Amino acid sequence: MQGFHFAPLAWTFVALSVFSNLYLFCRILRAVKSSRLSDRFKNRVVALAGTAMVLLFVANRFIMLIPIPWVDPPEAAQIFLLYPPVIWGFGSIFSALLLCIAQIAGGVCRVAFEFLHGAICRKASAPVNPGRRWLLRAATYGLAAVPFAASGYGVAFAGKDYEVSELSLPFGRSLRVVQLSDIHAGIYMKSEDMRRIADRVIALQPDLLLLTGDYISNSMKFLPGCMEEMARIDARYGTFAVLGNHDRWHAEPSEFRNIFSSYRIRLLVNEHRLVHSEKGPFAIVGIDDMHTGNPDLEAALRGLDPTVPAILLSHRPEIFPEAAARRIPITLAGHYHGGQVRLSLPTGDLSLARLVTPYPMGLYRIDTCCLYVSRGIGTTFTPVRLNVPPEITLFNLS
Numbered sequence: 001m002q003g004f005h006f007a008p009l010a011w012t013f014v015a016l017s018v019f020s021n022l023y024l025f026c027r028i029l030r031a032v033k034s035s036r037l038s039d040r041f042k043n044r045v046v047a048l049a050g051t052a053m054v055l056l057f058v059a060n061r062f063i064m065l066i067p068i069p070w071v072d073p074p075e076a077a078q079i080f081l082l083y084p085p086v087i088w089g090f091g092s093i094f095s096a097l098l099l100c101i102a103q104i105a106g107g108v109c110r111v112a113f114e115f116l117h118g119a120i121c122r123k124a125s126a127p128v129n130p131g132r133r134w135l136l137r138a139a140t141y142g143l144a145a146v147p148f149a150a151s152g153y154g155v156a157f158a159g160k161d162y163e164v165s166e167l168s169l170p171f172g173r174s175l176r177v178v179q180l181s182d183i184h185a186g187i188y189m190k191s192e193d194m195r196r197i198a199d200r201v202i203a204l205q206p207d208l209l210l211l212t213g214d215y216i217s218n219s220m221k222f223l224p225g226c227m228e229e230m231a232r233i234d235a236r237y238g239t240f241a242v243l244g245n246h247d248r249w250h251a252e253p254s255e256f257r258n259i260f261s262s263y264r265i266r267l268l269v270n271e272h273r274l275v276h277s278e279k280g281p282f283a284i285v286g287i288d289d290m291h292t293g294n295p296d297l298e299a300a301l302r303g304l305d306p307t308v309p310a311i312l313l314s315h316r317p318e319i320f321p322e323a324a325a326r327r328i329p330i331t332l333a334g335h336y337h338g339g340q341v342r343l344s345l346p347t348g349d350l351s352l353a354r355l356v357t358p359y360p361m362g363l364y365r366i367d368t369c370c371l372y373v374s375r376g377i378g379t380t381f382t383p384v385r386l387n388v389p390p391e392i393t394l395f396n397l398s
Contacts, residue, residue: 013093018057020092021057023096024092024095024099025053027099027144031137032045056084056089057085057088059084059085060086062085063082063086064381068187068219070187071191072191073187083152083156086151086384087151087152090151090382091147091152092147092148094147095146098143099140099143099144150386153386154341154386155384158386158389159188159385161390162196162389162390164393164394166395166396167363167394167396169329170329170397171311171330171397173279173280173282173309174397174398175208175396176206177210177395178392178393179210179211179374179392179395180197180377181212181213181332181334181335181376182212182213182244182334182376182380183197183211183215183378184214184215184217185216185217185222185378186217187217189217189222189377189379191225191228194226194230195229198232201233202232202234204394206236206394207235207237208235208238209238210241210313210332211230211240211242211265212244212332212334213243213245213246213247213315213335214244214247214315214334214335214380215227215241217380218246219250220255223256224259227260228263230265231264231265237277238266238275239264239266240266240267241266241313242269242289243288243289244315244334245291245292245316245335248289248293253293257269267286268284269286270288270294270299271299272285272286272303272304272310274304274308281308282309282310283304284310284311284313285310285328286300286314287312287314289315290315290316290318295314297323309329310328311330312331312332313331313332314333316333317333317334317357317371320369320371323371324366324369324371329370330369330371331371333359333373334374334376335373336376337379337380337388338353338361338375339351339353339360339388340381340384341386341387342388351388359371361373361374361375375391378390
């Protein structure tokens with residue numbers, strides 16, 4: 001499965017981005033043309049706005065489509081070259097959506113008001129209120145700016161605010177286990193970011209470190225730096241890992257196995273390892289990615305005594321019903337990042353992850369079996385996170 005892969009969902013975002021940019025340009029064009037500026041100045045403003053929008057759009061598509069093996073870009077490069085296109089790309093979609101909703105809602109309210117108050121026939125003679133028009137324009141500009149401000153915050157701050165989630169689960173063995181998922185080492189996840197993550201994990205003093213896939217974003221050049229930081233975490237019973245879809249897109253398992261072994265990290269591809277602890281043995285089971293690999297849970301469990309408690313590692317959580325049917329006590333997964341952007345509504349949370357899986361993030365149970373889906377550490381498609389902080393998960397097993 002080597003080579004670059006661009007998911008259908010990403011193409012949907014590209015289409016939305018195209019329509020959003022066209023809509024925003026039409027709104028800018030109308031606003032400029034209706035102003036009292038000179039025609040020459042209007043033309044310059046429109047040309048400047050159009051050029052800037054095209055450059056930002058193209059730059060964002062380039063970052064999305066073309067692997068950029070720029071290891072540890074300077075902070076200035078991130079701020080002035082890499083952040084603006086993605087802030088625009090994400091913000092433009094939601095800005096256009098808000099403006100479109102406001103435009104439709106405003107039109108409906110205006111027609112309803114005029115109908116109820118019998119003002120339709122007096123519309124032509126009604127005087128224009130300049131103050132009210134200025135207020136409406138200011139409100140429109142403010143509404144349009146909110147998604148861009150939120151996008152900037154989501155890139156610069158929310159995506160770097162790593163949170164330690166601590167849970168206690170029954171397992172039959174007393175262990176402190178840390179799970180890391182979806183690191184996505186790349187231009188938005190530099191070595192210093194991964195160093196901070198490793199330092200926080202080291203401070204937790206885990207007995208076991210479990211990695212559930214997607215170590216790179218779009219280039220194998222970022223893998224050694226990621227593994228160097230993971231190898232600094234000296235867990236008592238070692239570090240175990242499985243592959244994710246991004247990993248499978250860019251290299252074969254054999255290449256990962258060679259690299260992982262040089263850093264003393266055990267890669268599990270449809271196999272298990274027995275670990276001996278003071279309170280008895282336990283097993284770590286790992287399967288290949290469910291969509292881009294060749295997962296085989298039966299092969300992974302072959303030869304394992306069913307009375308030995310096991311932890312199953314799977315990049316995607318949809319294996320959980322099968323794992324529960326086989327009485328595997330704990331399954332750990334990731335992949336969905338909790339949607340990266342989540343709206344908390346009175347009717348419940350809304351995110352892209354909730355539209356595509358019954359296991360977007362958090363803890364799930366089937367009888368006595370548990371699944372935990374990590375929100376992940378890194379980001380994919382866009383470096384924006386909002387209301388879904390990146391996560392280091394600590395399990396106190398007993």
